[in-house]
Amino acid sequence: MEPSEMTVMKKQSVFHRVWALLQKYMGPIFVSLILLVGHWSFGIMEDIWTVLIAVGAAVAVDLVFGRLYFGKWKNASSGYITGNSVAILIRSTFVWPYALTSAISILSKYVFRYKGRHLWNPSNFGISWMLLTSPSYVAGLSVQWGNNLWPMLIIWVLGIVIVHRAKKLHVTAVYVISFVAFALIRSQITEDPFLAEVAPLTGPMYQLFIFFMITDPPTNVRSKKGQMLVAFLVALMEFVLRLNQLVYAPFYALAIVGPVAKFIDLKMSREK
Amino acid sequence: MNHKPSVLARIVTIIVFVSMLAIPLLLELEAEALPERPANNEAARKKSLDLFGFYLEDIAGQSGVDFVHHPPKLDARLDHILPSIASMGASVSVVDFDNDGWNDFYLTTSRQGEQNALYKNMRDGTFKNVAGELGVGDVNKKGTGVSMGSVWADINNDGWEDLFVYKWGKQELFINHEGKSFEHISEKAGFPEWINANAAIWFDYNNDGFVDLFIGGYYKEDINLWRLKNTLIMPESFEYAENGGRNYLLENRGDGTFLDVTFDRGLNSTKWTLAIGAVDLNDDGWQDLFIANDYSVDELYLNLDGKKFEEIGKETRIGYAPKSGMNVSMGDVRNDGRLSIYVSNITEMGILLQGNNFWQPMKNEQKLQYKNIAGSMGVELGGWSWSAQFGDLNNDGYQDLYLANGYISAAKNNSYWYDYSKVTGGNKTIISDALNWPAMEGRSQSGYQHNKVWLNSDGATFADVTDYVSNLPPYDSRAVAMADLWNRGVLDVIVSNQNQPVAILKNIQADDNNWISFKLEGTASNRSAIGAKVTLVWDGKSQTQVVTGGIGYCSQNQRALHFGIGKSTTIDKVIINWPVGEKEQVLPAMEINRLHKIKEEDGTV
Numbered sequence: 001m002e003p004s005e006m007t008v009m010k011k012q013s014v015f016h017r018v019w020a021l022l023q024k025y026m027g028p029i030f031v032s033l034i035l036l037v038g039h040w041s042f043g044i045m046e047d048i049w050t051v052l053i054a055v056g057a058a059v060a061v062d063l064v065f066g067r068l069y070f071g072k073w074k075n076a077s078s079g080y081i082t083g084n085s086v087a088i089l090i091r092s093t094f095v096w097p098y099a100l101t102s103a104i105s106i107l108s109k110y111v112f113r114y115k116g117r118h119l120w121n122p123s124n125f126g127i128s129w130m131l132l133t134s135p136s137y138v139a140g141l142s143v144q145w146g147n148n149l150w151p152m153l154i155i156w157v158l159g160i161v162i163v164h165r166a167k168k169l170h171v172t173a174v175y176v177i178s179f180v181a182f183a184l185i186r187s188q189i190t191e192d193p194f195l196a197e198v199a200p201l202t203g204p205m206y207q208l209f210i211f212f213m214i215t216d217p218p219t220n221v222r223s224k225k226g227q228m229l230v231a232f233l234v235a236l237m238e239f240v241l242r243l244n245q246l247v248y249a250p251f252y253a254l255a256i257v258g259p260v261a262k263f264i265d266l267k268m269s270r271e272k
Numbered sequence: 273m274n275h276k277p278s279v280l281a282r283i284v285t286i287i288v289f290v291s292m293l294a295i296p297l298l299l300e301l302e303a304e305a306l307p308e309r310p311a312n313n314e315a316a317r318k319k320s321l322d323l324f325g326f327y328l329e330d331i332a333g334q335s336g337v338d339f340v341h342h343p344p345k346l347d348a349r350l351d352h353i354l355p356s357i358a359s360m361g362a363s364v365s366v367v368d369f370d371n372d373g374w375n376d377f378y379l380t381t382s383r384q385g386e387q388n389a390l391y392k393n394m395r396d397g398t399f400k401n402v403a404g405e406l407g408v409g410d411v412n413k414k415g416t417g418v419s420m421g422s423v424w425a426d427i428n429n430d431g432w433e434d435l436f437v438y439k440w441g442k443q444e445l446f447i448n449h450e451g452k453s454f455e456h457i458s459e460k461a462g463f464p465e466w467i468n469a470n471a472a473i474w475f476d477y478n479n480d481g482f483v484d485l486f487i488g489g490y491y492k493e494d495i496n497l498w499r500l501k502n503t504l505i506m507p508e509s510f511e512y513a514e515n516g517g518r519n520y521l522l523e524n525r526g527d528g529t530f531l532d533v534t535f536d537r538g539l540n541s542t543k544w545t546l547a548i549g550a551v552d553l554n555d556d557g558w559q560d561l562f563i564a565n566d567y568s569v570d571e572l573y574l575n576l577d578g579k580k581f582e583e584i585g586k587e588t589r590i591g592y593a594p595k596s597g598m599n600v601s602m603g604d605v606r607n608d609g610r611l612s613i614y615v616s617n618i619t620e621m622g623i624l625l626q627g628n629n630f631w632q633p634m635k636n637e638q639k640l641q642y643k644n645i646a647g648s649m650g651v652e653l654g655g656w657s658w659s660a661q662f663g664d665l666n667n668d669g670y671q672d673l674y675l676a677n678g679y680i681s682a683a684k685n686n687s688y689w690y691d692y693s694k695v696t697g698g699n700k701t702i703i704s705d706a707l708n709w710p711a712m713e714g715r716s717q718s719g720y721q722h723n724k725v726w727l728n729s730d731g732a733t734f735a736d737v738t739d740y741v742s743n744l745p746p747y748d749s750r751a752v753a754m755a756d757l758w759n760r761g762v763l764d765v766i767v768s769n770q771n772q773p774v775a776i777l778k779n780i781q782a783d784d785n786n787w788i789s790f791k792l793e794g795t796a797s798n799r800s801a802i803g804a805k806v807t808l809v810w811d812g813k814s815q816t817q818v819v820t821g822g823i824g825y826c827s828q829n830q831r832a833l834h835f836g837i838g839k840s841t842t843i844d845k846v847i848i849n850w851p852v853g854e855k856e857q858v859l860p861a862m863e864i865n866r867l868h869k870i871k872e873e874d875g876t877v
Contacts, residue, residue: 093627107289134296135622192710199698245690
């Protein structure tokens, strides 16, 4: 083999290894990217300590209880994603809710288990619990990141790429179509403008939910049809909750539908 | 994973998990267990005096002040969200317009055809509305827009305070003729044809001895809210909106005319301005501008020798996190000569926790920097907050804080918040069109909120004493002004309420603290002495205050600076930095428990 061919092969090998690493850590990298771009362009994190605390708490709790549960040190990327999601999606004038939400999110993975799998999307459970029980201390990020087109487009493009690679684009698609259809029905019922009903979907914050929370692989059901059905049911539940004027309807809807669907799916797998 | 967790591991995990789940529930129970407001009775009053040295009592009715603010009626296409659009305009500005030594005040209403009021102090505990006879009331005529606020200053240095009324519409300027009549000179002044203004202050930006006018635009100036060309009038974003009205820096030529120098001086912002504060923040002798913006970040403009303004919001750290910027007020709360800046925002439990900002200047000689310490100072959570004013309410030597709260009080237990959060999260093509906003249908939004009275605890933190010192009902308060209304040596509080009666809060004191006040008169500087900085030194302490030409949301305090000095019976000295001139003026000890009038040229008292 000529030296030049060897160099090319080495280069290809390095490239493949980097690409493999990128693919493996696509989730953490993407979440970090959102956070950094959001912070540098819009200053979404008033205090960077809240991010460090949320991530630190999630990683630490995951490591400790992973060791306790499974007898080995876990990869920190799961805790890292959960911590970042918490930091992005909740708001508090205190620091402790960031740590507590992260810790509750991670622990829910260990407590709510069935057949060795956790039932709730961790950050979805933690955030929903805190929003429900602690309104004096915690609010959701219902408005954030501006309302301009380009952040929305960036998240849409990146989100579609990531979700497509994870083979979960159908979940997002069914949810979005269902949401729009239910928005139309809601506008008929409430007599509010259709665009007002569909507005949340156009906000960048909301897109984090449709790309990265409802498509979470560990808490999805197995079959493609089942996943699409669950996405529709989440949208349906959200429709009901929105008619009851719950600001955090999407989080609650997923927290209600997701684990039930996962439980049924796991139960059916044993029966089969 | 094949490793099966032990029973012990499961039990430990569940215990830890359940404990963590319980934390927010327990904290929420504790938060709900706050004491009820005490009954308005003699025992409660005595307790307030014993504990805090004062209480505030609304005596508007007894004092002859029956003014009620009313919101405007606008283009019919805005009817479905009118309470939100027309949610501003209740203002108050304090002035001694007739130089009789007693504070008077001007109130605005915002309904076309209704008259504003100038309440003259009758020196017997009552006030009389003289706006009609003096010709300063009828400024809400059809086709000219409606009032949003007012600010007073002696614009021609003749010794009489003149009146500027800022409006959604045509701006109004009145020259004061010795307190006996007012001359309307808006046309001559050369103001822009139409501004949708929600803030204005007087300050001498170029130190030429004449106060200039800075007006903050809210809606774009080409929008006539009574005759809309289209409904694309709303902010394009809840947090990064740049489609508000432009601001105006109008240079006073000294002859009753003004020159628009806004863009020449680098003030190009089109954010939605709600409040402005002008103070020399870096001690270079030039007054800087702090601008609080709705739907965006706040701005800090450094005044470069009166020639240019440089925006340094991000460098100073105040310009990062976008909130709702409703108020700017400044106070030396630690008695260290450094002015903290208080910006109010929106807090709605469980929905929007912006928190108010308390910007404490950092001890950095090289550059101006601030840190938000509202949480540790205990003044972070108000409500849907508006004007706030610093002032020593119990004369103990530390500046306290009064904060106005409340947005729209309509149907109880029926909130607009869900619909509001739904649409404000949307893309700008949706949010910026008023027709896309769901109808309010008589619902409340952050209504029925109480104002806050925060007592300064030795400069270290503030204590919420609202429930003990105030029996004011939960109005939709907007503007707050502090003034000694009856020359008793205490700061009373006037609160203007949206679509509701004004409140005159008489400050009842325990009478055991001392005080001293100063009213300055500029000679080389502008005659109102706006921009002058006074530092009082007493008993090993010092406190700095600044004469302003309007401060807070749509508010103006009394012109005189009031210092409480606690139990001290003497003061050591008074240091005055006038806007014009470089030398500071040091005056020796003076008699306490009285107002001193000080002239710039020789420091005569």
